[in-house]
Amino acid sequence: MLVRTKPRWWIAESAATPESVFLDRRRIVQAFGLGLAGMGIGGDAAAAEGVARNAAYTLGDRALTDERYASSYNNFYEFSTSKTVTPMSDALKPRPWRIRIDGLVEKPFEIDIDDLIAKMALEERLYRFRCVEAWAMAVPWTGFPLRRLVDFAKPAAGAKYVVMRTFLDKSVAPGQKQFWYPWPYTEGVTLEEARNDLAFMVTGIYGKTLPNQHGAPLRLALPWKYGFKSVKSINRITFSAERPRTFWEALQDSEYGFWANVNPKVPHPRWSQAEERVLGTGDRVPTLLFNGYAPEVADLYKDLQKERLWA
Ligand SMILES: Nc1nc2c(c(=O)[nH]1)N[C@H]1C(S)=C(S)[C@@H](COP(=O)(O)O)O[C@H]1N2
Numbered sequence: 001m002l003v004r005t006k007p008r009w010w011i012a013e014s015a016a017t018p019e020s021v022f023l024d025r026r027r028i029v030q031a032f033g034l035g036l037a038g039m040g041i042g043g044d045a046a047a048a049e050g051v052a053r054n055a056a057y058t059l060g061d062r063a064l065t066d067e068r069y070a071s072s073y074n075n076f077y078e079f080s081t082s083k084t085v086t087p088m089s090d091a092l093k094p095r096p097w098r099i100r101i102d103g104l105v106e107k108p109f110e111i112d113i114d115d116l117i118a119k120m121a122l123e124e125r126l127y128r129f130r131c132v133e134a135w136a137m138a139v140p141w142t143g144f145p146l147r148r149l150v151d152f153a154k155p156a157a158g159a160k161y162v163v164m165r166t167f168l169d170k171s172v173a174p175g176q177k178q179f180w181y182p183w184p185y186t187e188g189v190t191l192e193e194a195r196n197d198l199a200f201m202v203t204g205i206y207g208k209t210l211p212n213q214h215g216a217p218l219r220l221a222l223p224w225k226y227g228f229k230s231v232k233s234i235n236r237i238t239f240s241a242e243r244p245r246t247f248w249e250a251l252q253d254s255e256y257g258f259w260a261n262v263n264p265k266v267p268h269p270r271w272s273q274a275e276e277r278v279l280g281t282g283d284r285v286p287t288l289l290f291n292g293y294a295p296e297v298a299d300l301y302k303d304l305q306k307e308r309l310w311a
């Protein structure tokens with residue numbers, strides 16, 4: 001990808017993790033010559049706290065969304081079809097949590113979320129986020145590149161897609177009693193998309209462990225695609241030769257396809273995608289091709305021009 005030192009649209013961003021907080025913690029860690037585990041900071045505290053920001057990922061044309069807006073306006077149909085997902089999502093117990101990795105891999109296995117996090121070096125990235133419903137935000141995610149998890153899983157020859165699923169448990173998620181939805185929520189990307197620098201597995205937000213409403217303990221962030229691709233509360237990752245039938249595709253293929261790349265010029269069948277509403281502000285701003293990430297991802301689609309890439 002292009003590493004921009006100071007893009008033409010650079011503006012100052014307010015700090016997401018107050019620097020004083022993480023610098024102090026790092027200094028303490030260094031002083032004792034210990035890692036987080038040695039400090040007794042284990043379990044979910046290690047999912048976001050004290051993680052340094054990767055300065056390669058800046059927001060460009062907008063400021064960070066205030067945490068109170070991002071954390072109170074969510075899509076998580078397992079708990080509610082409204083944007084108010086809390087307190088229903090409190091029923092989710094994100095730890096202990098096991099993730100199954102299977103399909104076309106050298107050897108299928110299961111791993112505990114905190115064991116997985118311990119193997120992946122965490123970083124913080126500022127990403128824009130664009131829902132297909134034409135609202136947008138910009139948030140500091142903590143996590144690790146999906147590519148690292150792909151390598152760790154050791155995909156076998158023939159694997160072309162990475163399929164990710166949310167848990168299935170009606171006693172926790174009342175929305176899953178609605179039998180007309182194709183639960184569990186399933187999403188997928190090509191292996192090539194999964195290996196793109198921007199594809200990010202998220203364990204935290206705003207310098208904290210991911211709250212349930214954002215998809216604890218592990219969710220995806222694909223900032224160049226509409227938000228529904230960024231599946232929450234993942235407990236199974238399957239490598240496959242076949243393209244999966246994704247949740248929204250299964251529900252309404254004509255409106256929500258597999259590729260779902262952001263494009264202001266391709267309207268949704270029921271509304272324009274030319275502009276977006278920025279959460280927590282009164283602003284409407286022009287939508288950007290690939291949500292502003294074209295330099296990083298456009299090449300992925302060069303040879304796919306016959307596909308319905310945009311919606
Ligand atoms: N399991 C699951 N993942 C999901 C959804 C969902 O309903 N269930 N909604 C998607 C949609 S439409 C969007 S816009 C984003 C919202 O993420 P946020 O609530 O963290 O902003 O989550 C996506 N991931």
Ligand SMILES: [Mo]
Binds near residue numbers: 133
């Ligand atoms: Mo969405």
